[in-house]
Structure formats: C-alpha cells, structure tokens
Amino acid sequence: MTDLQTHLDQRSSDDRQATSLPNDLNARELARWSWRQLTSMRTALVLLLLLALAAIPGSVIPQEDIDSLAVSQWRDNHPRLAPIWDRLDLFSVYGSVWFSAIYILLMISLVGCIIPRLFVYARALRARPPRAPRHLTRLPDSTAYTTDEAPEDVLARAADALRSKRFRVETSTEADAVSAERGYLREAGNLLFHLAVIVVLVGVAVGSLFGYKGGVIMLNGEDYGFSNNLTQYDDFAPGSLFDPDVMEPFSFSITDFQVDWLTEGDRAGMAREFVAELAYETEPGGETQDYDLRVNHPLTIGGTDIFLIGHGYAPVITIRDGEGEVTKSGPVVFLPTNGQTFESFGVVKAPFAEPEQIGLEGTFYPTFAMGRDADGNLTMPASVWGDALDPLVSMSLWTGDLGVDDGSASSVYVLDKADATQVLKDDGQPFRMDLRPGDTVTLPDGLGTVTFEGVQRWNKIQISRSPGKLVALGGVVLALVGLLGSLFIRPRRMWVRARRQDDGTTRVEVARLDRSSGGDPEDGAAELAEIVASLQAPTGAQPTSSRSRKEQS
Amino acid sequence: MTDAQWEVFSYQGVIAAAVLYFLAMLAYFFELAGLRSVARDEDVQDQRTAMAGRLALVLSVFGVVVHLVALVARGLAADPNRVPWGNMYEFTISGTFVVALIFVLSTIKLDIEWLGPLVSTFVVAALMAAFLGLDDAVLPLPDALNSPWLVIHVVSAVISTGAFTIGALLSVLYLVKARSSATTGYLARVPEPKVLDRLSYRMHAFGFPVWTFAVLITGPIWAHQAWGAYWNWDPKEVWAFITWVVYAAYLHARATVGWRGRNAAILALVGAATLWFNFIGINFFSSSSQHSYAEGAGAERSVVLRVAAAPVEAPEEVRVVVGADHPRR
Numbered sequence: 001m002t003d004l005q006t007h008l009d010q011r012s013s014d015d016r017q018a019t020s021l022p023n024d025l026n027a028r029e030l031a032r033w034s035w036r037q038l039t040s041m042r043t044a045l046v047l048l049l050l051l052a053l054a055a056i057p058g059s060v061i062p063q064e065d066i067d068s069l070a071v072s073q074w075r076d077n078h079p080r081l082a083p084i085w086d087r088l089d090l091f092s093v094y095g096s097v098w099f100s101a102i103y104i105l106l107m108i109s110l111v112g113c114i115i116p117r118l119f120v121y122a123r124a125l126r127a128r129p130p131r132a133p134r135h136l137t138r139l140p141d142s143t144a145y146t147t148d149e150a151p152e153d154v155l156a157r158a159a160d161a162l163r164s165k166r167f168r169v170e171t172s173t174e175a176d177a178v179s180a181e182r183g184y185l186r187e188a189g190n191l192l193f194h195l196a197v198i199v200v201l202v203g204v205a206v207g208s209l210f211g212y213k214g215g216v217i218m219l220n221g222e223d224y225g226f227s228n229n230l231t232q233y234d235d236f237a238p239g240s241l242f243d244p245d246v247m248e249p250f251s252f253s254i255t256d257f258q259v260d261w262l263t264e265g266d267r268a269g270m271a272r273e274f275v276a277e278l279a280y281e282t283e284p285g286g287e288t289q290d291y292d293l294r295v296n297h298p299l300t301i302g303g304t305d306i307f308l309i310g311h312g313y314a315p316v317i318t319i320r321d322g323e324g325e326v327t328k329s330g331p332v333v334f335l336p337t338n339g340q341t342f343e344s345f346g347v348v349k350a351p352f353a354e355p356e357q358i359g360l361e362g363t364f365y366p367t368f369a370m371g372r373d374a375d376g377n378l379t380m381p382a383s384v385w386g387d388a389l390d391p392l393v394s395m396s397l398w399t400g401d402l403g404v405d406d407g408s409a410s411s412v413y414v415l416d417k418a419d420a421t422q423v424l425k426d427d428g429q430p431f432r433m434d435l436r437p438g439d440t441v442t443l444p445d446g447l448g449t450v451t452f453e454g455v456q457r458w459n460k461i462q463i464s465r466s467p468g469k470l471v472a473l474g475g476v477v478l479a480l481v482g483l484l485g486s487l488f489i490r491p492r493r494m495w496v497r498a499r500r501q502d503d504g505t506t507r508v509e510v511a512r513l514d515r516s517s518g519g520d521p522e523d524g525a526a527e528l529a530e531i532v533a534s535l536q537a538p539t540g541a542q543p544t545s546s547r548s549r550k551e552q553s
Numbered sequence: 554m555t556d557a558q559w560e561v562f563s564y565q566g567v568i569a570a571a572v573l574y575f576l577a578m579l580a581y582f583f584e585l586a587g588l589r590s591v592a593r594d595e596d597v598q599d600q601r602t603a604m605a606g607r608l609a610l611v612l613s614v615f616g617v618v619v620h621l622v623a624l625v626a627r628g629l630a631a632d633p634n635r636v637p638w639g640n641m642y643e644f645t646i647s648g649t650f651v652v653a654l655i656f657v658l659s660t661i662k663l664d665i666e667w668l669g670p671l672v673s674t675f676v677v678a679a680l681m682a683a684f685l686g687l688d689d690a691v692l693p694l695p696d697a698l699n700s701p702w703l704v705i706h707v708v709s710a711v712i713s714t715g716a717f718t719i720g721a722l723l724s725v726l727y728l729v730k731a732r733s734s735a736t737t738g739y740l741a742r743v744p745e746p747k748v749l750d751r752l753s754y755r756m757h758a759f760g761f762p763v764w765t766f767a768v769l770i771t772g773p774i775w776a777h778q779a780w781g782a783y784w785n786w787d788p789k790e791v792w793a794f795i796t797w798v799v800y801a802a803y804l805h806a807r808a809t810v811g812w813r814g815r816n817a818a819i820l821a822l823v824g825a826a827t828l829w830f831n832f833i834g835i836n837f838f839s840s841s842s843q844h845s846y847a848e849g850a851g852a853e854r855s856v857v858l859r860v861a862a863a864p865v866e867a868p869e870e871v872r873v874v875v876g877a878d879h880p881r882r
C-alpha cells in the first residue's frame with residue numbers, strides 16, 4: 001500500500017465494517033466477532049431500517065394507550081384476528097418486546113460504536129497533523145509551482161498562511177514540508193449527536209417511569225373542587241416507578257367556562273376560544289390565584305401541567321321518590337357522543353329511592369330538533385348545535401336492582417340492567433320522558449317525580465407530570481447541534497512541500513485532502529487556490545502543474 | 554379588499570403560478586427536444602434551443618413570485634388574518650412554493666438548471682393535485698392550531714420537505730444516469746453520477762437538521778402545550794419519525810461500504826416516499842390522527858379541543874357508550 005493510499009483510506013472510523021465469520025473460533029473469538037458484527041455500521045443500518053419498519057404497524061392498527069376505544073371496536077370487528085394480534089403485541093407496538101428489542105439493540109450498537117470512537121477522537125485531538133505523503137501531486141486536490149525563493153521562506157509563509165486560516169500546523173517533523181489539519185469538530189459533532197440520542201432516550205425513559213398522566217371531569221362552579229391526590233382522578237396512568245409522594249398538593253376549581261360558537265361561515269357550529277377560568281391554590285391554605293386555562297396555554301404548578309382538553313354538559317336532575325323524599329339532586333355528567341353537536345349520553349341513578357330504586361338513561365340535546373328525511377317526514381330527534389340554545393333531555397326509566405348495592409365497582413356512566421326492568425307504558429311502549437329546563441314529570445306506578453332543573457357545564461382536565469422532559473428536550477437540541485457539526489464541518493489536511501531543485505529554483509507542492517464523506521470539490525479547489533495565492537503573493541512564481549478533481553472527472 | 558376577494562385573488566394567483574410553471578415546463582421540454590442529438594460537450598448552436606432554456610428559468614422565477622403573492626393573499630383571506638397553513642390545500646401550495654423557491658435560488662450558486670424539467674413537472678403536478686383533490690375553504694384556525702408554534706413548526710417542516718423533494722429528484726436522476734450510456738440528449742447533459750450523488754447529499758444534509766428541528770423539537774414542544782403530552786405516537790408523528798429514521802439511515806449509508814451510491818439513493822427515495830405518504834396519505838388513511846386537517850378525513854377532528862370520555866370505573870363499558878364518532882381518547 002502506498003502512503004497515498006494510506007492517507008486516502010485513513011478516514012475517520014466511519015467505516016466500521018462487518019466481516020464474514022471465520023471458520024475456526026473459540027468462544028472468546030466468537031464473542032468478539034459477534035460484538036464486532038453488532039457494532040458494525042452495516043448492522044446499525046439494518047437496525048435503523050428495522051426500527052422504521054417496526055414503527056409502521058402502530059400507525060395502522062389502533063393502539064391501546066392511544067385510542068383504547070378504537071381497539072375495542074377493532075376487537076369486536078375481528079374476533080379471530082384479535083387474539084393473534086394480542087399475542088404479537090400489535091395493540092401496543094411501542095411498548096412491545098420486539099419493538100424494544102430493536103431499539104435496545106440499536107442503542108447497544110450505538111454505544112459500542114461511540115465509546116471506542118471517543119478514545120480514537122481523544123487521541124486524534126492530541127495528535128499532530130501527519131507527515132506529508134511522498135507524492136503530494138498525486139492527491140486529488142494538488143498543485144505545484146517553481147519559485148526563486150528559499151524553501152525555508154516559502155515554508156515559513158505557508159505555516160503562517162495556514163495558521164491564519166485556523167489550521168493546526170506542524171512544521172517540525174519534516175525539514176522540507178509543512179503539514180496542517182483542521183475541522184476536528186466534525187467528529188466531535190458526530191459523537192455529540194450520538195451521545196445526545198442516548199440522553200434523549202434517558203429523558204423519555206425517566207418521564208415514562210416516574211411520571212403520570214391523569215384526567216378528571218370537573219363540574220363548573222366553586223362548589224366543585226379538585227385537589228391533587230390519587231382518589232380525585234377519574235383516570236390515572238402512572239409510570240411503573242411512580243411515587244405518589246411527588247404529587248404537588250395544589251387544588252383548583254373552575255369558576256367559569258366560555259366558548260365562542262361560530263354562527264356563520266363554512267365552519268359554523270365549530271367552537272373556538274375555549275376558556276376555563278381556574279381558581280387555584282398551590283398548597284392547602286395558600287393564596288387563591290386565577291388562571292385562564294386555554295388550549296395551548298396549560299397551567300404549570302411546580303413540575304405538573306394542567307391542560308384543558310374537553311367540555312360537555314351536565315343536566316341538573318332532581319328525583320323525588322314515591323315517598324316524596326329528594327333522593328337524588330344535582331348535575332349529572334353526560335358524555336358527548338357527537339363532537340360537533342354535543343348530543344350526549346348519560347345515566348341517572350337513585351339507588352336509595354323508596355319503594356323502588358330508580359334508574360334513568362337517555363340523551364341530552366343541547367339544541368333540540370327533530371330530524372327530517374328527504375320527504376320532510378320527522379325522523380330521529382337530534383341536536384343541531386353544540387351550544388345549549390334549546391336544551392332537552394330525553395330519558396327512559398328503569399327500576400329494580402341497579403347493581404350498586406353489592407359494593408362492586410360500577411360505572412356512573414352505565415346503567416346495570418342485569419337485574420333491572422324497564423318501565424313500560426300501558427300500550428307496551430317504553431316509558432319516555434322529554435324534559436326541558438324547569439319541567440317535572442310524574443313517574444308511573446307511584447315511583448315519584450323527575451325534575452330537569454337546568455344545565456351545568458363540565459370540563460375535562462388533564463393533569464400530567466413528565467419529569468425528564470427538559471432532559472429529553474436538551475438532548476434533542478444537543479443532538480441537533482452535533483448534527484450540524486457533523487454535517488457541515490469539513491475535516492481536511494493540507495501539506496506544503498518546498499524543495500531546492502538542481503537548477504537552484506525551489507519547487508513548491510501544495511496538496512489538500514478532504515476527509516469528510518460529503519466533500520465538495522469546488523470549495524476544496526478554492527481553498528487550495530487561496531493558500532497558493534498567499535504563498536505566491538510577494539513574488540511572481542510560475543505555476544508548473546496543477547491537478548484538481550474537476551479535471552479528473 | 555374583502556376576505557372573499559382575497560380568496561378569489563389567491564386562487565387566481567395559484568392558477569397563474571401553475572400556468573407559468575406549466576409554460577416553464579413546456580419551454581424546458583422544448584429545450585430538451587432541441588438537445589436530443591447534441592452531445593454533452595458541444596455548445597448549443599441552435600439559438601431557439603438556448604433561448605427556450607433561458608425562457609424556462611425566467612418563467613419559473615415569475616411563477617415563484619406569483620406563487621408567493623397567492624400564498625400571502627390566502628392568509629389575508631382568512632378572518633382573522635393568519636398564516637396560510639390551516640389545511641392540506643394550503644400546506645401543499647406552500648410546500649410546492651418552497652420546492653420551486655429552493656430550485657430557483659439554487660440556480661444562482663449551483664449549476665443545477667438541468668433539474669428544471671423535473672422540478673417544473675413536479676410542481677405543476679402537485680399544484681394540480683392540490684387544486685383538484687385537496688381544495689378546502691378558508692377557515693379560521695381551530696384553537697389548537699392557534700399558536701406561534703404553527704409558524705415555526707410548519708415553516709421548518711415545509712422547508713425540509715422542499716429540500717428532501719429536490720434531493721429525491723436528484724436521486725432519481727442519479728439512478729437513471731448511472732444506468733445510462735447516452736451520449737446525446739438530456740441524460741448526457743446531466744452531470745456525472747458522482748456529482749448528482751453529491752448534490753443530492755447536500756440537499757439531504759440541509760433538509761435533515763431542519764426536519765429534526767421540525768419533528769423532534771418544535772413538534773413535541775407544541776404537542777405538549779396543545780395536547781398535554783410531548784409525544785403521543787399519533788400516526789403523523791409515527792411517520793415523521795419513520796421518515797427521520799430512514800434519512801438517518803441514508804446519511805449512514807453514504808459512509809458505509811456496499812451501501813454507497815445506488816443503495817443510498819434508493820434509501821433517499823424510500824425516505825421521500827414516507828415523507829409524502831405522511832404529508833398526504835396519513836390524512837386520508839388514518840381517522841385517528843390529530844393532524845388530520847384534510848376535509849376527507851373529517852373536518853370535525855380538527856376541532857382539537859376533544860370531547861372527553863372519562864372512563865371512571867369501568868372503561869370497557871364507557872367505550873360502548875360513546876360510540877364511533879368519538880375522537881381520540
């Protein structure tokens with residue numbers, strides 16, 4: 001191998017190569033070989049592509065922790081496939097063993113690659129620029145000229161010129177040549193990028209292990225408060241190492257909620273500019289502060305963020321039982337079944353009513369209207385507007401055992417009909433009540449009365465704590481900085497050799513070697529020309545030969 | 554002018570820009586026809602052919618200017634005025650603008666005019682697709698989009714999309730040129746495969762950090778503000794991540810023996826495919842994406858203040874209750 005080839009091949013260790021398996025190996029050699037394979041560039045590439053491939057199913061198949069509703073629907077529609085999908089973890093791709101395996105292998109490969117390179121880089125940082133190759137003019141970017149000046153003068157000026165261009169310059173190893181190198185930060189950027197990827201992963205891991213995300217439906221009004229402890233959440237998803245002691249002791253209530261309903265234009269009916277006015281205390285007994293909670297403007301208390309993510313209606317219902325006692329009174333949260341019109345579904349239970357338990361199930365229409373088909377005949381009732389302009393609640397009636405006495409958990413949004421019976425009218429049709437605010441209906445069979453007092457609003461509030469999010473963000477920013485360095489800094493070497501020839505003139509050879517994989521011949525030729533120009537400046541030297549990649553191609 | 558007039562003006566601007574790009578395309582094709590039998594090193598003797606090439610570039614420049622005016626008008630057509638990035642039509646006319654702009658700007662510094670036929674064809678096709686398939690009314694932004702991050706996030710995403718697209722066109726040319734032995738005509742005048750590969754790399758090297766910024770910095774920051782979690786594995790996020798990983802693989806491939814050149818170029822094309830699938834496809838195929846702003850995928854989902862289903866004690870049962878119309882979570 002000539003020294004020229006040595007230089008050309010001496011790229012930074014980008015070229016970690018996979019090698020084929022030798023024939024005779026003992027265990028240690030096999031382990032070594034396997035490690036080399038795993039940390040090879042080719043393996044890293046394959047793992048990257050596998051990671052991309054493995055991420056696809058999660059965007060096609062509904063995911064349990066993203067949209068559990070869609071998952072259950074999918075299960076219902078595909079009863080045969082669902083168990084297979086379950087076994088393959090396809091409903092939680094991003095937490096699955098096989099997805100984790102790919103990125104963990106990728107991380108091991110990355111670490112195995114980066115650590116040796118850190119040492120290589122540390123040595124390279126201290127190393128002096130290497131000696132000039134014997135045949136400088138064979139390098140792709142090179143030029144030569146003769147001059148009458150003494151070689152020492154040329155070399156001294158070359159060293160100055162290169163130093164002023166911020167090259168690291170070596171003059172002492174050879175008497176007749178100057179070596180220079182710059183662009184060391186490219187590899188630093190490269191290493192920084194890869195290390196930062198690990199930092200990001202750590203930040204994300206910390207968040208998912210120690211953080212939590214919870215949601216609560218809050219009725220509007222100062223009577224309804226939330227204080228931050230586990231019992232107050234409707235749904236709560238903690239990380240596996242979550243410690244409830246870290247929960248900040250704040251509390252809040254929603255004093256008012258405003259929505260701007262667009263009444264004209266193409267998107268009439270769309271709601272905008274949601275504002276939930278919060279009154280909150282950061283600790284028990286603390287000063288009460290106000291905050292306008294809006295989309296894109298979460299409230300941050302300590303390390304916890306509070307988001308406004310939804311709203312809906314809660315009809316205020318009063319049930320008097322057969323003995324005239326008020327057995328149930330207050331707002332009941334109805335869940336929207338339509339995101340546009342806010343038609344909502346809900347259940348009212350009065351398990352302590354005498355003589356019989358009373359259960360109501362039905363629909364709330366914020367702006368009630370009867371639907372009409374193409375011929376103008378009345379069809380299904382519907383809500384035509386999301387705002388509560390003409391509210392109506394329509395419910396059917398159930399009695400018997402509502403299943404709330406036995407102490408087992410039951411949803412407040414579902415009526416357990418296993419031991420309950422629906423109350424029918426004399427003609428056999430289900431008994432139905434349609435109430436506008438203020439209306440009272442007397443139930444048949446002396447069960448009591450139901451009054452629709454009015455409409456309350458509720459908000460869905462999401463509360464989350466994701467420690468490590470700033471670590472992750474810092475990691476990505478560092479990765480970006482590293483990336484810029486590794487993509488745009490060009491490591492390169494330059495050599496200037498000056499030798500006295502037999503005729504007394506001095507032959508000066510200048511060469512440049514771009515060591516980045518994304519080299520740019522135009523810039524390279526320009527840099528070479530600048531150095532040559534500054535060498536020739538004081539005297540009128542004659543160029544004798546010049547080579548550049550351009551002419552070669 | 555009223556909002557409606559601005560809107561009409563903007564449509565007219567987009568049509569005018571598309572016509573200009575189309576004429577540029579025709580001029581490029583005319584030039585190509587004239588060059589059919591001209592060898593690479595020969596100078597163009599035919600005045601009309603040389604003229605057609607210059608005319609094509611001038612038409613492209615005018616197209617870019619008119620395109621910009623149309624974009625600004627689109628923003629002025631909304632009430633209140635806003636950046637023109639509220640739906641797929643607006644994203645697409647912005648993306649094609651950036652592709653055309655990067656090309657026109659590149660001709661100043663780089664010898665890249667030979668890419669004109671491909672760029673103009675692509676831009677004309679994409680504008681037509683935007684007009685026929687993606688058109689949507691000028692609507693006010695839903696709350697979740699109403700954030701300064703819209704500008705930062707979308708600008709960076711659109712810029713990197715433009716750069717990746719031009720990089721992909723160069724990679725296609727690279728693959729075709731590498732197999733071609735033509736001595737005359739268009740392919741002969743396209744630079745050596747080595748040069749194409751390097752130019753393509755430079756486009757990708759520019760696009761990748763910008764994409765990183767858009768997808769992994771501004772995206773999560775905004776998602777955290779608007780949706781309460783910085784990474785949701787939303788289909789759009791998944792595909793942006795896939796695109797990022799594929800382009801990361803591309804950059805690594807260029808430094809790996811056995812992957813340089815052809816395989817790296819193929820990887821770049823795979824990256825572009827994931828990029829454009831994410832840009833357009835996800836909005837139509839995925840009903841669950843919070844990024845679905847296309848009309849086809851259900852405009853109501855862009856009302857991002859989502860309705861809540863709070864599984865209190867029995868989440869299984871609540872699912873049955875809330876029904877199919879229910880957006881995420």
